[in-house]
Amino acid sequence: PASAFQFDPVELTCICPTGEKLSYRGQRKTDNGKIRVHFEGRLLQCRHCPKKYRCMQNPSSADHRNGAGRQVSFIIENKRLPNYTDWMKHRVDSPKGKEIYSHRMSVVEPVFGNIGTTKRLNRFSLRGKKKVQGQWQLYCLVHNIEKLANYGHLVAS
Incomplete structure (x- = not known):
């Protein structure tokens, strides 16, 4: 599908x-005003592909010169052109994106929550990139020292 x-x-x-890039074949408006974008696989890509019998409606068309590769199209829902937010939504909603994003709650978010809420860093008190970076590193250092104090020492092996 x-x-x-x-x-x-x-x-x-x-x-x-299988990881092959399909050729862009243009876009057309549908009857209801949505835009459908069309792609087509190259004939030589599909001819020797192990998945062509599951992928193509007529797999034998890839075996002769006048045939065509797999064709697929997608609907762009709205009339505006897609932007990077749409691209990021697509990446996060993919199975790999969901797996990566699920680790965020255990890795990144608690640090920002601790520094922002517990240590009350809701704005920097210094100006300038170097000074702000130094203040941020100081808060991160305090956070890491608290982690060592609360959860034990590093085990040297």
Whole structure:
């Protein structure tokens, strides 16, 4: 299905399940005003592909010169052009993106919560990039020292 393909609405690219880049074949308006973007695999890519029998409706068309590779299309929901926010939503909603983003709560967010709420750093008291960076590093240092004090010492092996 088309959901197995990686569609990038910002760059208008499409990658098939085996990792091959499909050629952009243009876009057309549908009857209801939405835009449909079309892609097609190259004939030689699909001819020797191990997934062509599951991927193509007519896999034998890739075996002769006048045939065509896999064709797939995607609907761009609204009339505005896709932007990087759409691209990021697509990446975060993918299975790999969900796996990576699920680790954020255990790695990054507690640090910002501790420094912002417990240590009450809601704004920097210094001006200038170097001074602000030094103040931020000081807060991070205090956070890491508290972690060592609360959860034990490093084990040297």
